[in-house]
Amino acid sequence: MDSKGTADPRDEAHHEMSAHEVVLLLETDPQRGLGGDEAARRRDRYGPNVLPTAGGPGVLRRILGQFNHPLIYVLLAATAVTAALREYVDSAVIFGVVLINATVGFVQESRAEAALDSLRSMVRTEARVIRDGEVRSVRSEDLVPGDLVELEPGGKVPADLRIVHSDELRVDESALTGESVPVSKNEAELPDVTPVSDRRNMVYSGTLVTAGGGRGIAVATGARTELGQIHRLVGAAETLATPLTRKLARFSKVLTAAILLLAAATFGVGTLRGQEPVETFTAAVALAVGAIPEGLPAAVTITLAIGVTRMARRRAVIRRLPAIETLGSTTVVCSDKTGTLTENQMTVRAVWTLDGEYAVTGSGYAPDGELIDQEERRVTATTSKSLERCLLAGAGCNDARLSRSDGEWVLAGDPTEAAMLVAATKGGLSHDDVVPRYPRSETIPFSSERQYMATLHLDRDTGRPLGLVKGSVERIVAMSDAAMRADGSRDPLDDQRILRAAEDLARRGLRVLATAERPPDVTRAFGEDELPGTLVFTGLQAMLDPPRAAAAPAVEACHAAGIRVKMITGDHAATASAIATQLKVLGTDQHSRVLTGAELRDLPDGRFAEVVEEIAVFARVSPEQKLRLVEALQGRGHVVAVTGDGVNDAPALRQADIGVAMARSGTEVAKEAADMVLTDDDFATIEAAVEEGRGVFDNLTKFLVWTLPTNLGEGLVVLVAIVFGATLPLLPTQILWINMTTAVLLGLMLAFEPKEAGIMRRPPRDPARPLLTRSLIVRVFLVAALLVAGSSWLFHWEQQTGHSVAEARTAALNLFVVVEIFYLFSCRSLSQPVWRTGLLSNRWILLGVLAQAAGQLAITYVPVMNRIFGTAPLSGGAWLRILAIGAAAALVVAVDKRLRRHLV
Numbered sequence: 094m095d096s097k098g099t100a101d102p103r104d105e106a107h108h109e110m111s112a113h114e115v116v117l118l119l120e121t122d123p124q125r126g127l128g129g130d131e132a133a134r135r136r137d138r139y140g141p142n143v144l145p146t147a148g149g150p151g152v153l154r155r156i157l158g159q160f161n162h163p164l165i166y167v168l169l170a171a172t173a174v175t176a177a178l179r180e181y182v183d184s185a186v187i188f189g190v191v192l193i194n195a196t197v198g199f200v201q202e203s204r205a206e207a208a209l210d211s212l213r214s215m216v217r218t219e220a221r222v223i224r225d226g227e228v229r230s231v232r233s234e235d236l237v238p239g240d241l242v243e244l245e246p247g248g249k250v251p252a253d254l255r256i257v258h259s260d261e262l263r264v265d266e267s268a269l270t271g272e273s274v275p276v277s278k279n280e281a282e283l284p285d286v287t288p289v290s291d292r293r294n295m296v297y298s299g300t301l302v303t304a305g306g307g308r309g310i311a312v313a314t315g316a317r318t319e320l321g322q323i324h325r326l327v328g329a330a331e332t333l334a335t336p337l338t339r340k341l342a343r344f345s346k347v348l349t350a351a352i353l354l355l356a357a358a359t360f361g362v363g364t365l366r367g368q369e370p371v372e373t374f375t376a377a378v379a380l381a382v383g384a385i386p387e388g389l390p391a392a393v394t395i396t397l398a399i400g401v402t403r404m405a406r407r408r409a410v411i412r413r414l415p416a417i418e419t420l421g422s423t424t425v426v427c428s429d430k431t432g433t434l435t436e437n438q439m440t441v442r443a444v445w446t447l448d449g450e451y452a453v454t455g456s457g458y459a460p461d462g463e464l465i466d467q468e469e470r471r472v473t474a475t476t477s478k479s480l481e482r483c484l485l486a487g488a489g490c491n492d493a494r495l496s497r498s499d500g501e502w503v504l505a506g507d508p509t510e511a512a513m514l515v516a517a518t519k520g521g522l523s524h525d526d527v528v529p530r531y532p533r534s535e536t537i538p539f540s541s542e543r544q545y546m547a548t549l550h551l552d553r554d555t556g557r558p559l560g561l562v563k564g565s566v567e568r569i570v571a572m573s574d575a576a577m578r579a580d581g582s583r584d585p586l587d588d589q590r591i592l593r594a595a596e597d598l599a600r601r602g603l604r605v606l607a608t609a610e611r612p613p614d615v616t617r618a619f620g621e622d623e624l625p626g627t628l629v630f631t632g633l634q635a636m637l638d639p640p641r642a643a644a645a646p647a648v649e650a651c652h653a654a655g656i657r658v659k660m661i662t663g664d665h666a667a668t669a670s671a672i673a674t675q676l677k678v679l680g681t682d683q684h685s686r687v688l689t690g691a692e693l694r695d696l697p698d699g700r701f702a703e704v705v706e707e708i709a710v711f712a713r714v715s716p717e718q719k720l721r722l723v724e725a726l727q728g729r730g731h732v733v734a735v736t737g738d739g740v741n742d743a744p745a746l747r748q749a750d751i752g753v754a755m756a757r758s759g760t761e762v763a764k765e766a767a768d769m770v771l772t773d774d775d776f777a778t779i780e781a782a783v784e785e786g787r788g789v790f791d792n793l794t795k796f797l798v799w800t801l802p803t804n805l806g807e808g809l810v811v812l813v814a815i816v817f818g819a820t821l822p823l824l825p826t827q828i829l830w831i832n833m834t835t836a837v838l839l840g841l842m843l844a845f846e847p848k849e850a851g852i853m854r855r856p857p858r859d860p861a862r863p864l865l866t867r868s869l870i871v872r873v874f875l876v877a878a879l880l881v882a883g884s885s886w887l888f889h890w891e892q893q894t895g896h897s898v899a900e901a902r903t904a905a906l907n908l909f910v911v912v913e914i915f916y917l918f919s920c921r922s923l924s925q926p927v928w929r930t931g932l933l934s935n936r937w938i939l940l941g942v943l944a945q946a947a948g949q950l951a952i953t954y955v956p957v958m959n960r961i962f963g964t965a966p967l968s969g970g971a972w973l974r975i976l977a978i979g980a981a982a983a984l985v986v987a988v989d990k991r992l993r994r995h996l997v
Contacts, residue, residue: 107312108292109285112257115310119239123257123310126223126241135237142236142252142314144324170352220251223308240311246304250296253318254309256280261305261538263507264296267431269319269741270663270715275303275507277541288690289319290663290713293541299740303507304492305538323716326744340864352384355808363815373815384808392796392836396844400789407781408772410756416768419751420786423656424731424857426779427723427745430662430672432755433736434648434776435638439508441487441516442603442639445594446479446632448579453516456639458495458502460518473521478581483632484520486608487513488527490548490561495524509606512636513563531559535619544568547611549619560611560619562628566595569607569630576630577610583629595633602671603635637671643777645676650780652677655856659709661719663741666712673710680709690714693722702729716741723748730861736771736779738763753779780853788848790858791923795843797864799920800836801873803913806880807831810905813885820898822888822905824963831909834948839917842941846921847934868993869923875989876916876982883978884908891971899965903953906964908975910949914942915983924994926987 107115116123127135160169172188220233221243228243233251236242242254244262256262262278270290278293289297296302296309298318315321356377363373400417404410411417431437438457443450444464451472455462464472464480474481493506493514504511514524531550539546545564552559562569570591575583595605609628617623648658660678662669666687673679673687688704690713696704702725711722719735723745726733735742735749746752746766754767755774764770771778807828814821823831865873884905891901917938921930932939952958954966 105312106285107255108283108287108295110255111282112255112280112294112310115255115312116257119310119312121239121241121310123241123308124223125226127237127239128225132224132235132237132240135239136235139237140315141234143234144316144321170349221245221248236311236314238311238314242309242311244296244302244307244309246302246306248302250298250300250302252298252311253313254296255312256294256296256307256309259305259307261540262296262302262307263304265301265303266290266297267663267739269297269300269323269739278307279541286691288713289715290690320740323740323744326716326720344864348384348386352808355384355812359812359815362812366815366818368815368818384804386800386804386832386836389797389800389836392800392841392844393793395841396789396792396796399844400785403788404769404782404785407785408775408778409782409785410770410772412768412770416751417782417786417789419732419768420734420779420782421788421790422732422858423734423751423783423786425657425659425726426651426734426736427659427661427719427726427749428736428776428779429738429742430660430664430669431638432738432757432774433771434644434660434676434678435640435672437638437774438502438504439512439604439636440639441512441634441636443598443635444480444483444516444520444632445598445635446477446483446579447576447584448477448479450594451480453519455515455519456642458504458511458515460515460523462515462519464520474517475521477579479577479579479631480520481522482577482610483608483634484513484517484522485527485531486561486563486610486631487606487634488517488522488524489531489533489550490546490563490608508638509604509636513606513634516634516636530554531561534558537619537621537624539564543621545572547619547624549611552613555613557613558619559613560615560624560628562609562611562624563606563634566592566605566607566633569609569628572625573609573628573630574626577632586630591630591633598633598635599667601635602668602674603637604668605633605635608632608634637668640672640675641775641777643775647777647780648676648678650853651783654783654853656783657709659711661711661714661722661735661745663714663739664712669710669712678709686710687712690718693718701725716744719745720748732857734779736776737767738774742766753782784848784853787852788846791849791852792843792846794864794869795846795920795923796840798869798873798923799843799913799917800840801865802876802880802916803831803835803909805873805877806884806909809877809881810884813881819889822884822902823909824902826962827902827906827964830952830962831906831913834945835910835913838941838945838948839913839938842935842938843917843920845935845937849922849925871993872986872989876912876986879982879985880909880912883912883982887974887978890974896971897965899959899963900967900971903964903967904971904975907949907953907967907972908978910945911975911979912982914945915979916986917942919983919986919990924990926990 105118110118112123121127169188219230220236220240222229222231222236223241223243236252240252241257242251244250244254250264256278257280259279263275264278265275276293278296280294283292283294289295298313298320313319313321316325360373360377363377364370397417401411404417428434436457440456441453443452445451449467452465453462454465466472466476472480474484491510491514493504493510495502495504495511495514497503517527518524530553532553533548533550535549537543537545537547543564545562545568547560547562550559550561551557562572570586570588573586576586576591577583591607595607598605608631610631611619611624611627612629615627617627651658658678660669660673666689670679670687679687686708687710688708690711693701693711693714701721705722705725706729711718714722719742723733723735727748727750732750734751734753735745736753736755737743737746738755740763742754742763743766746754746763751769752767753769753771754763756764756770756772757774769782807823810822813819887908888901888905891904892898896904918927918930921927921935921938952962952964959965
């Protein structure tokens with residue numbers, strides 16, 4: 094419906110109508126187009142041809158939203174507590190962490206919204222429109238339904254158009270549909286159920302005209318275009334929290350509740366015991382300060398940042414910090430085919446002639462490779478006349494051009510023709526040699542109706558004309574009356590033999606084209622009507638977009654790591670099946686089949702998620718279906734990574750737990766919607782990213798297991814003192830010293846810990862699994878209990894042996910730090926003994942321990958530090974007792990690790 098509530102002709106299925114019906118429906122003229130006045134009225138009625146700007150929260154609300162997180166509440170509470178204690182420096186530091194986190198979150202959220210702006214920019218162009226019978230250049234924003242638009246090579250389609258005239262029109266729709274080669278367009282009407290990728294009578298906004306020309310009537314503009322529908326999906330797709338942020342949110346809620354409960358219990362117990370309210374309140378504050386892990390946000394950020402640096406060295410750029418951890422939890426990778434699993438460069442793999450088949454080595458557009466016969470001997474075009482003529486037809490009857498730029502081969506033209514150019518070069522017929530020797534004089538261009546291309550050349554060696562033809566096997570065979578042998582002689586055409594050979598090549602997943610020539614002795618004119626019956630079949634060339642060399646091992650590594658790999662492509666089912674089989678994405682079980690978008694559409698809702706779980710390859714899918722596939726997998730508890738490069742991938746990239754875009758072949762829309770960008774467009778980099786992500790999660794877990802006993806122990810030390818009416822073993826400022834210095838100098842060193850062996854041979858973490866397993870929680874409480882027992886005993890021992898309260902507190906303070914140092918080495922591996930980690934494999938830890946030791950000596954012996962923190966110098970005997978307790982605690986932890994190593 095339009096803005097006035099009347100039926101909108103743009104909502105009709107125009108591909109199922111004849112061109113004449115579309116003209117009548119949109120009240121336009123197929124020759125003169127709209128009148129200028131009518132176009133202005135429609136501009137007012139339908140609005141500009143631009144994608145809408147989605148409304149959203151204002152800047153202030155988005156900034157305040159960054160503080161809406163339980164962990165932030167804890168940090169704000171820490172800020173208030175330290176400020177109340179007049180520890181303004183500590184208060185400022187903690188609040189600074191809050192501000193940094195909020196700033197980073199706001200910036201990342203703003204960058205994500207840029208995906209919508211990139212979509213809108215795709216339709217900002219100039220359009221050639223016929224109005225009042227004259228061709229005019231207008232801004233694409235001013236295009237209206239009913240406008241008659243001219244299409245030319247190199248031009249961007251400004252709206253969704255129904256073709257009314259086509260002159261060999263071919264359009265690159267890869268960014269919209271995933272189709273790997275340009276698509277021929279015509280005027281014929283199609284069935285209603287025809288999917289977008291097969292609508293040959295429609296061209297869509299944002300796609301690119303690669304060859305030919307034509308005219309189309311604008312049937313949809315702005316938000317009603319296919320690009321507009323994708324824009325709506327991107328805007329509606331939920332940006333999910335990562336597994337890490339979800340787990341930290343749950344952990345923070347529990348931590349907040351525990352801190353409040355313990356602080357209230359401390360104050361209540363002290364009050365019941367008749368202690369001074371101010372003293373009791375100070376104790377409760379000390380408990381809260383001790384229980385808050387102030388270093389956690391910094392540890393998370395720095396650990397992720399280090400992971401980002403490591404990832405960049407492995408050719409993956411992280412756009413959003415938590416994304417690297419998400420990769421470590423990934424259970425399913427939904428990968429695009431073209432350019433990710435494959436090279437996105439068509440390559441001839443085999444040449445077949447009457448005298449045998451030749452294998453073609455090498456890959457992509459680089460002319461590196463050779464032709465190998467059935468006896469595994471290297472051959473050239475001169476080896477066989479039929480081979481030479483087959484390669485010559487592929488190179489001469491060809492409009493593609495390859496050039497070298499920045500060390501890479503760049504294509505201008507059709508990928509299929511580029512593959513034939515390269516194959517000829519490998520056989521010794523370079524383009525630079527063919528063009529001057531066989532100058533072209535006439536061309537019959539390829540069309541979907543003809544199914545072939547033909548060119549007429551002058552053979553400078555003989556001075557006679559030579560016709561070269563390439564096209565579909567069926568069409569070339571039907572036009573030929575003979576076939577060439579290796580010595581140049583001609584046999585009567587055995588069409589069944591040729592068709593069987595073509596079918597055999599096709600079953601191997603290859604796209605097959607036939608070549609032929611019109612001999613010089615044919616005297617008839619060179620034209621479309623004269624060619625049939627005059628051709629001599631020379632051979633078949635079979636090609637495909639080959640899998641990347643590293644893709645198969647990467648897929649195998651993902652499978653070994655318990656990660657499922659699913660291929661979701663807009664390409665044809667046969668092509669997808671061939672590549673998936675080579676990469677072992679498809680196996681041999683009953684579910685090893687390809688499901689098409691049409692079959693997905695027919696699935697009942699109750700079966701959709703179950704089928705998606707089972708099937709590994711999906712072909713000819715639409716952007717809506719790709720998005721629905723991701724949502725179905727997430728609904729079944731999977732952490733989903735999605736790779737893509739086109740506009741059609743953007744909604745799924747944004748919906749995924751982690752979206753992975755391609756830097757080289759990817760559109761800006763895909764890159765903006767993604768969390769990670771691969772600089773080499775290689776699936777193997779995803780496997781490397783998963784490995785790094787698992788390492789990051791391991792290091793974050795190690796930090797939590799290391800830091801929590803200290804916070805818990807500090808809180809319990811205060812609580813025990815209140816319960817028994819004893820003097821506090823640690824002051825709030827001393828607790829802050831422990832928390833802030835050890836987190837930075839000790840805990841953060843775990844962020845540099847190298848990945849443990851076998852990290853990619855274990856299954857992915859269960860998304861429902863908490864940050865800490867039951868075994869690790871037991872270890873946290875065990876170490877906390879050792880800290881409480883050791884510090885309480887040492888505090889009272891020092892007092893009972895004649896030392897001051899300040900000395901006793903200093904001993905307790907240093908005991909906490911020494912136990913943390915011993916425990917730090919244990920946490921380098923949560924399951925393996927200390928000696929297996931290698932003392933020098935993480936030198937940052939050694940530097941951190943030395944820096945922390947210097948700090949402890951300063952707070953113990955420097956007079957200024959003594960006054961600020963209420964400490965006092967210790968005797969040598971006190972240090973021996975501290976070290977003995979620390980060593981004993983390390984031994985207890987080692988025994989616990991030995992007993993529970995299989996439960997971590």
